[in-house]
Amino acid sequence: MFKKTYLENGMPVVMEQIKNVRSVALGIWVRVGSRNEPAEKNGISHFLEHMFFKGTQKRSAKDIAVDTDSIGGDLNAFTSRESTTFYIKVLDEYFEKGNELLADIFLHSAFPENDVEKEKGIIKEEIKMVEDTPDDYIHDLFNLDIWGDEGIGQGVLGKRSTIKTFKREDLLSHIKKYYGTKDTVIACAGNFEFDKLIDMLNHNFGSLRRGSEPEKGKSPVFNNRLTVHNKELSEAHLCIGVEGLPQASDERYVLFLLNTILGAGVSSRLFQEIREKRGLAYSIYSYISAYLDTGLWAVYAGTGRKRVAQVMELIVKEMGELADNMTEAELERAKAQLKGNLILGLESTSSRMQNIARQEIYYGKYFSPSELIKDIDAVDLKRVKELSKRLMSKNAFAVTVFGPVSEGDIKGITG
Numbered sequence: 001m002f003k004k005t006y007l008e009n010g011m012p013v014v015m016e017q018i019k020n021v022r023s024v025a026l027g028i029w030v031r032v033g034s035r036n037e038p039a040e041k042n043g044i045s046h047f048l049e050h051m052f053f054k055g056t057q058k059r060s061a062k063d064i065a066v067d068t069d070s071i072g073g074d075l076n077a078f079t080s081r082e083s084t085t086f087y088i089k090v091l092d093e094y095f096e097k098g099n100e101l102l103a104d105i106f107l108h109s110a111f112p113e114n115d116v117e118k119e120k121g122i123i124k125e126e127i128k129m130v131e132d133t134p135d136d137y138i139h140d141l142f143n144l145d146i147w148g149d150e151g152i153g154q155g156v157l158g159k160r161s162t163i164k165t166f167k168r169e170d171l172l173s174h175i176k177k178y179y180g181t182k183d184t185v186i187a188c189a190g191n192f193e194f195d196k197l198i199d200m201l202n203h204n205f206g207s208l209r210r211g212s213e214p215e216k217g218k219s220p221v222f223n224n225r226l227t228v229h230n231k232e233l234s235e236a237h238l239c240i241g242v243e244g245l246p247q248a249s250d251e252r253y254v255l256f257l258l259n260t261i262l263g264a265g266v267s268s269r270l271f272q273e274i275r276e277k278r279g280l281a282y283s284i285y286s287y288i289s290a291y292l293d294t295g296l297w298a299v300y301a302g303t304g305r306k307r308v309a310q311v312m313e314l315i316v317k318e319m320g321e322l323a324d325n326m327t328e329a330e331l332e333r334a335k336a337q338l339k340g341n342l343i344l345g346l347e348s349t350s351s352r353m354q355n356i357a358r359q360e361i362y363y364g365k366y367f368s369p370s371e372l373i374k375d376i377d378a379v380d381l382k383r384v385k386e387l388s389k390r391l392m393s394k395n396a397f398a399v400t401v402f403g404p405v406s407e408g409d410i411k412g413i414t415g
Contacts, residue, residue: 002356002366003194008202009209011181014356014366015197016189018349024095024190025353027087028106031185031361032178035081035152035291041170043158046079047123048171052086053077054115056108061115064105073098074350075105079156082291083361089350092191096200103204113168120163127157134237134402135283135302142239142298142400143289145227147220152291181208187357190349219293224396228407236308236403240315241298242391247290247362253375254387255288255297260334261384262286262322263299267333269318270299280307280314292362297391298398305404312410316397323388331381339373 001017033045053075055061068075071094077086086106090098131137140155147153186205188197222243245255263270263286274280281303289296299319303311346352346369359366367375401410 002368004360004366005198007181007186007198008206009181011184011186011205011208012360013186013188013198013201014360015187015192015194016352016356017192017194018190018352021191021349022091023089023349024092024098024188024192025087025089025349026095026099026102027085027187027353027357028102029185029187029357029361030084030179031082031183032084032174033080033082034154034156034158036178037154037158039150039154040162040165041174042154042162043123043156044162044166044170044174045084046156046158047119047163047166048174049077049079049084049086050119050123051111051115051171052105052109054112054119055110056104057110058108059104064101067097067101071097073101075101081152081154081156085354085357087350087353095192099197099200099204107205107208111168111171116166116168116171120166123157123163124160127160127163130157134231134233134235135300138237138239138300138400138402141227141229141402142241142398145225145400146223146241146296146398148223151218152220152294179208184208185357185360187353187360189352189356222294222296222396222398224394224398226399226407226410227401228405228410229400229402230406231403233403235302236305236401236405237300237302238308238312238399238401239298239300240312240397240399241296242319242394242396242398244288244295244297244391245290246293246295248292249290249295251383251387252290253372254379254383256338257331257334257376257379258322258384258388259286259288259297260338261326261330262318265337267337269322270301270315273318274301274311274314278314280311284311308401308403308405309410312399320392323385323392326381326385326388328381331379331384335376335379338376342372342376343369 003015005013007013037044053061053064071090073088073090075088086102088098088102144153186201245251262268270284270286274284281301284301286299299315301311346355356366
């Protein structure tokens, strides 16, 4: 059962009660991420997320860890380009303790100055780890090449040059600007009582009254260009894509199905043609990145240096011909796959909590699993083909290659 209400301070709360489970997941979602950061402070949302766990007015960092483990809980956080999330998942019998613990770190963190300096070193190591994982790092490079070095093109972790400048005052300023009732959504899913939850939240979060308005900013411009980042690696990694759709687009389910047919599974066209038939890549898939005001529909592949041009040509060919030879059988298989993935993905209270929070942030309303399935089933072949043609009509591919490749090896392939 789903309900939405507001705390006494005006903060929205979305809740999904699931009676046949023993766990509860509670999340605080702040609508600020790397896209909201000025370039000189890139990475501060993620840095601040780490700092919330360094101690509060009444708990040390070790106390937080011990209190979490003593109730068998999972207390954590994550940052994306458009939001920062803090959550706890516990057994229902420890929900009140978990609620208080989450509220304590969110509202009463102390941000010790010595820990600010220590965390700079930790996050620099995290950046190095990503840079040493090329199939991960290429996505940051791809976003940067497409959207530029401001706003949505900025990486979540930030840069070494910006991180070293952070001071405690910067963290407090970021909180004052963004961590208010108008920027924050609370989401809860699992075995709990509605009235009891609201009473706890009003008690724990009622003091949060800092007003703020989410900054919309200007919509990013999609840059369709070829960029090669040359580095001696054992494999070349490439991303190739076109401008997609915003998160709340009416055509989002059409794009989900189009993406599923192209490269979202072992029966997809890309997997079958490039891996199974030709043996040109171990890892290849298509994916969707969707934001408040724009999106990306793209393909990732990892392959040998001498095969990059051939793999790129095949990807462009598959994307270009998708609308011309798509079949009803493919669409029905994609619908079954998408519906299965959707329902399996909502099996845990954590995923249900994340689902209702994102729905509130991007759509401002709740869609039940049955409604989502109905919307997927309503998509016909004509709509999928039309969207494919429209997204491909500009012939505006963006391409990023990371590895032992020169621009001359691949120029001209994408038109």
